[in-house]
Structure formats: C-alpha cells, structure tokens
Amino acid sequence: MGGEFDLVIRAARVITGGTEAACGIGIAGGRIAAVWPLDDAARADGPDGGLGETAGRPAVLDIDPDVVVLPGLVDTHVHVCEPGNTEWEGFASATRAAAAGGITTLADMPLDSVPATVSTRALDIKRRSARGQCAVDVGFWGGVIPGNAGALAPMHEAGVVGFKCFLADSGSADFPPVGSRQLTAALRVLRPLDTPLLVHAESAEAAAAITHRGGRGYADYLAAHPRGLENLAIAQVIEAARATGGQAHIVHLSSSDALPMIASARREGVRLTAETCPHYLALTAEEIADGATAAKCSPPVREAANRELLWAGLRDQILDLVVSDHSPCTATMKELSTGDFGTAWGGISSLQLSLPVVWTEARRRGFSLADVARWMAERPARLAGLPGKGRIAPGCDADFCLLAPDESFVVDAGRLHHRHPVTPYDGHTLTGVVRGTLLRGRPVDLERPRGRLLTRAAGLMPAGGRTVRCESW
Numbered sequence: 001m002g003g004e005f006d007l008v009i010r011a012a013r014v015i016t017g018g019t020e021a022a023c024g025i026g027i028a029g030g031r032i033a034a035v036w037p038l039d040d041a042a043r044a045d046g047p048d049g050g051l052g053e054t055a056g057r058p059a060v061l062d063i064d065p066d067v068v069v070l071p072g073l074v075d076t077h078v079h080v081c082e083p084g085n086t087e088w089e090g091f092a093s094a095t096r097a098a099a100a101g102g103i104t105t106l107a108d109m110p111l112d113s114v115p116a117t118v119s120t121r122a123l124d125i126k127r128r129s130a131r132g133q134c135a136v137d138v139g140f141w142g143g144v145i146p147g148n149a150g151a152l153a154p155m156h157e158a159g160v161v162g163f164k165c166f167l168a169d170s171g172s173a174d175f176p177p178v179g180s181r182q183l184t185a186a187l188r189v190l191r192p193l194d195t196p197l198l199v200h201a202e203s204a205e206a207a208a209a210i211t212h213r214g215g216r217g218y219a220d221y222l223a224a225h226p227r228g229l230e231n232l233a234i235a236q237v238i239e240a241a242r243a244t245g246g247q248a249h250i251v252h253l254s255s256s257d258a259l260p261m262i263a264s265a266r267r268e269g270v271r272l273t274a275e276t277c278p279h280y281l282a283l284t285a286e287e288i289a290d291g292a293t294a295a296k297c298s299p300p301v302r303e304a305a306n307r308e309l310l311w312a313g314l315r316d317q318i319l320d321l322v323v324s325d326h327s328p329c330t331a332t333m334k335e336l337s338t339g340d341f342g343t344a345w346g347g348i349s350s351l352q353l354s355l356p357v358v359w360t361e362a363r364r365r366g367f368s369l370a371d372v373a374r375w376m377a378e379r380p381a382r383l384a385g386l387p388g389k390g391r392i393a394p395g396c397d398a399d400f401c402l403l404a405p406d407e408s409f410v411v412d413a414g415r416l417h418h419r420h421p422v423t424p425y426d427g428h429t430l431t432g433v434v435r436g437t438l439l440r441g442r443p444v445d446l447e448r449p450r451g452r453l454l455t456r457a458a459g460l461m462p463a464g465g466r467t468v469r470c471e472s473w
C-alpha cells in the first residue's frame with residue numbers, strides 16, 4: 001500500500017477535518033491520497049500498516065513536534081497589479097511573498113492592473129503575463145463594471161473564479177462603480193452560473209455628502225469614512241441578493257454594525273457571505289499615529305471596540321473568512337514623507353504576514369489553528385470554487401503550510417518579498433513562523449516557479465475519480 005505514495009508526511013499536529021490530530025498523509029501525483037491517524041502503531045507507516053519492503057517505497061518527511069501542518073492557505077483577495085502597474089507589485093514578487101507566508105493559492109483582483117480584468121481579452125492578457133512567473137497557484141476574479149454585463153458569462157466560461165464590483169469609487173478610472181440597478185442585473189446574470197459576486201460595499205451617495213480635506217490626522221480620515229457608508233451599501237447588497245437569489249459576498253468588512261444585518265439576512269435564506277482582513281482584526285484607530293499612512297485603507301481601520309466585535313463575528317460564524325486585501329503601491333504613493341491621509345494610496349500591504357498577524361491575535365482570544373485554517377484556507381477555497389484546495393483531505397492538492405505556532409519574530413519590512421518595504425506591521429512582534437510551504441507535495445522553490453493558473457471548480461479528483469463541485473453556501 002505504501003508503495004502507492006510518492007511521499008508520506010508524519011506529524012504530531014495536523015489540521016484536518018476541523019480539528020488537530022497526529023496523522024500520516026500519503027501523497028501521490030501531487031495530491032493527498034490518504035490521511036490516517038498516527039496513534040495506532042500498527043498503522044504508523046501507512047493506512048494498511050507499513051510502507052512495504054519492496055521497491056517504490058515512498059520518501060518520508062517527519063515533521064518536528066513544534067510544527068503544525070496546516071492546509072496551504074488560500075488568499076482570495078490580492079491585488080497583484082500586473083500587467084500595467086508592475087512597479088507596485090507583480091506575479092513574481094506577490095507569489096514569492098505568498099509562499100513565504102504559507103499561502104499556496106491566491107486569487108487576483110480584477111482592478112489595479114492594466115487592462116482591468118473586465119473581458120475575456122483582458123483575462124487572456126493577464127494570464128499571459130502571469131504564466132511562468134508564479135511560485136504558487138493563482139486564480140483570477142473577473143470585474144463587473146457598467147456596460148459589461150454581456151462579458152460576464154464568457155469570462156465565467158473562460159474560468160474566472162467569480163466576479164467583483166464596487167459600489168463606490170474604486171480609485172481606478174477604468175474600474176467604475178455600479179449602481180443599484182446594475183448590481184441587481186449582475187446578480188441576475190451570475191445566478192444560473194452558480195458563481196459569486198464580490199462587492200466592495202461603501203455607499204457612493206453617502207460618501208459624496210462628506211468632505212475630507214486631507215491632512216495627517218487619522219481621526220479626521222476616520223470621521224470622513226463612517227460606518228454608515230458600509231452599513232447602507234451592505235443593506236443594498238442584501239436586498240439585491242434577496243431579490244435575485246444570486247450569491248453575494250461582502251469584501252473587507254470593517255463596520256461591525258453590519259454583522260446583525262448579515263446574520264438576519266442569512267437566517268432568512270439570502271445567499272450572502274462576508275470576509276474581514278488581518279488589519280481590521282489587529283490594528284485599532286486609537287493606535288494609528290497621525291501621518292502613519294501605511295495603515296490607510298478603505299474602509300478604514302476603526303476603534304478597538306469595533307475590532308472586538310469583528311472577532312465576535314468570527315466566533316459566531318457571521319464572518320466566514322479572513323483574507324489579506326493585499327493592496328500595494330510604491331512608497332512614494334503612500335505619501336510616507338508627508339503623512340497626508342487625503343492623498344496617500346488607500347491599501348495595506350500584508351500578504352506575507354497575514355497568517356502570523358491573524359494567529360497572534362486569534363490565540364490571545366482563545367481560537368485554535370483549526371479556526372484559522374477554516375477562515376484562511378477552507379472557506380476562501382470554497383468561495384472561489386476551488387474544492388481541491390484549502391483542506392487536508394483525500395483528493396485535495398497536497399498543499400501545506402508548516403507553521404511553528406509558538407515561535408515569534410520581529411517584522412522587518414525590508415526583508416519581506418513584497419516589492420516595496422511598506423507595511424503597517426514593520427517593527428511589530430508577531431507569533432507564528434512559517435517554516436516551509438509545499439505545493440502539490442513538493443517544497444516551494446522561490447527561484448523555480450511552478451504555480452499553475454487555476455479555473456473555477458477545477459482540481460479535485462477524489463478516490464472515485466469524479467470531479468466534485470463545491471457545495472453552495
């Protein structure tokens with residue numbers, strides 16, 4: 001039996017089936033072929049008791065007892081910015097940072113590159129620029145903008161993992177926001193395709209009534225981006241999803257006010273999911289110094305009390321997933337020298353750090369690594385229609401993150417793989433060191449990229465050899 005595997009991993013701590021257990025993992029052809037408990041000595045080397053004495057004996061990787069084997073993380077909210085703005089980030093640098101941070105799959109947002117991914121032609125251009133550069137697997141979101149409703153089904157057919165739209169100014173002229181009727185129309189088009197619409201939910205109408213003159217004060221920036229902008233837009237998304245039966249997903253939720261609304265809509269059967277991001281779970285408005293524009297993002301980081309309510313939202317499973325919203329730019333665009341919150345780029349760079357940032361805060365609140373794996377691997381994979389990703393289970397890709405969860409380090413922004421050494425976590429002490437990352441059963445080599453470009457609902461070949469589609473939410 002053991003001869004069927006190319007590799008066997010044995011570890012005292014494996015996150016599988018929603019819990020942590022001592023396991024053996026048999027890998028064949030880059031996929032997980034079997035997972036078995038290690039507490040049974042007779043089965044210590046394989047599901048049938050022994051790796052066999054014949055030729056073809058697999059390699060065995062014994063994991064240090066202080067290291068936990070997690071599924072490779074899946075980050076469905078990354079702005080790679082290539083082609084067109086490759087000086088901000090790019091497929092090579094972003095996927096190296098991802099791999100170093102334990103992420104084995106990322107999904108690229110459809111804006112901040114040129115062209116924006118709003119047609120099959122633009123998707124082709126993006127795929128061509130990514131090919132051969134990616135250290136981890138990469139999927140692509142398609143964009144919904146005014147006037148491209150006819151392009152959605154063809155982009156779905158071409159394999160985007162889902163769609164994204166804005167209800168407020170995106171900051172990119174070639175990615176304008178949609179109005180209420182266009183939001184509803186897009187959900188109607190996407191419903192029969194069984195693919196989600198991710199929504200940047202801030203109200204353009206309410207934002208237009210607020211003036212912010214800029215400057216270094218964080219309190220002024222926060223006051224110009226009140227929770228109501230999110231609350232209003234999320235209510236609109238809920239009603240559009242209710243009316244159409246379409247599947248909507250709220251990206252980067254910051255306003256905890258919206259949690260009861262989301263919970264009640266879901267109880268009523270509205271197909272709605274929501275994510276938050278490491279910065280909303282770790283940073284607080286009280287601690288962001290005036291002029292500290294590395295922490296500028298939209299919606300903004302809010303007060304400490306809001307942060308605790310977001311943690312409660314994760315505990316209550318109203319928030320489904322945690323993804324980075326890695327949104328990089330050059331140091332100049334971040335206005336670090338002037339510290340002007342009005343003109344600085346709104347976006348936080350944290351791709352390589354998202355796991356230790358979340359784990360540092362999660363463990364202090366009594367959450368487990370199984371919780372973290374659910375938020376940062378299993379649920380994002382499900383959102384993006386990638387059933388072969390995000391879990392340690394037979395049939396899934398053999399993607400793993402090897403984490404030393406009790407080890408700490410001090411962040412040195414200059415040593416991250418991000419293109420620019422700008423992150424609000426510079427100098428922070430974080431817990432959880434990624435010791436290694438495996439992609440399809442082999443350690444990721446940052447100099448030899450072998451990441452694949454993914455399409456929705458591809459990838460899982462369980463024991464029966466049948467492709468299983470992701471169950472709907």
Ligand SMILES: [Zn+2]
Pocket residue numbers: 077079109325326327
């Ligand atoms: Zn984003």
